[in-house]
Amino acid sequence: MSTWVIGRPSGPAWQGAPEVSVDQLVPDGKRLLVVAPHPADEILGCGALLYLARRAGRDVCVLLATDASTRFIDTCAALGELGLGPQSLAVLELPDGSLDRWQAEFSRAVVLTMRPNDVVVMPWREDGHADHEVVAQAVLDALQVLPVPYLEVPIVGLRSARSNSETLPWSRAVRLPVEAVARARKEAAARCFTSAAGCAADWLEYDDEVFFH
Numbered sequence: 001m002s003t004w005v006i007g008r009p010s011g012p013a014w015q016g017a018p019e020v021s022v023d024q025l026v027p028d029g030k031r032l033l034v035v036a037p038h039p040a041d042e043i044l045g046c047g048a049l050l051y052l053a054r055r056a057g058r059d060v061c062v063l064l065a066t067d068a069s070t071r072f073i074d075t076c077a078a079l080g081e082l083g084l085g086p087q088s089l090a091v092l093e094l095p096d097g098s099l100d101r102w103q104a105e106f107s108r109a110v111v112l113t114m115r116p117n118d119v120v121v122m123p124w125r126e127d128g129h130a131d132h133e134v135v136a137q138a139v140l141d142a143l144q145v146l147p148v149p150y151l152e153v154p155i156v157g158l159r160s161a162r163s164n165s166e167t168l169p170w171s172r173a174v175r176l177p178v179e180a181v182a183r184a185r186k187e188a189a190a191r192c193f194t195s196a197a198g199c200a201a202d203w204l205e206y207d208d209e210v211f212f213h
């Protein structure tokens with residue numbers, strides 16, 4: 001049972017989302033592929049899922065679209081907090097803030113990274129940040145080539161749900177409860193990003209990770 005405090009998305013929209021386990025999201029034999037626009041998005045959006053999937057013995061891959069050099073080190077450290085080595089990370093050094101010019105190239109890179117047994121996690125297609133929406137569309141394009149199960153994760157969108165939760169497609173939502181150990185690992189991972197620390201606290205207080213299917 002989740003507890004709720006003022007400031008979180010609350011009410012039937014969130015609480016009514018079905019609870020799912022890591023085994024349901026990433027079944028045995030599947031690999032988890034998380035496609036993230038910027039370093040730290042993968043932690044804030046689904047750090048607990050990354051940790052729990054690895055703990056359950058799943059192969060995990062994180063594909064980053066952009067890399068502002070120092071944050072590569074941060075990302076490796078953060079994934080280490082989740083039990084993932086650098087071999088779990090693939091980085092395309094596309095320019096931050098102008099991914100729209102690289103959508104086709106990025107989509108091809110996603111196809112080349114994907115495996116038939118993947119479950120893909122991408123930003124919500126209406127996340128409210130241009131790079132996030134470009135990445136989502138690039139993944140949707142890649143899924144036309146190699147159709148595999150996928151989930152969308154609200155990152156910026158979850159934050160804006162504080163003031164207007166009606167904008168999120170709750171009818172498509174499921175929630176993964178974040179147990180204490182996973183929360184601690186996610187928080188430790190988020191602390192690896194010095195430049196993102198200020199905003200990270202906003203995301204880390206949630207009791208669940210939310211995905212749209």
Ligand SMILES: [Zn+2]
Pocket residue numbers: 037038041129131132
């Ligand atoms: Zn981002």
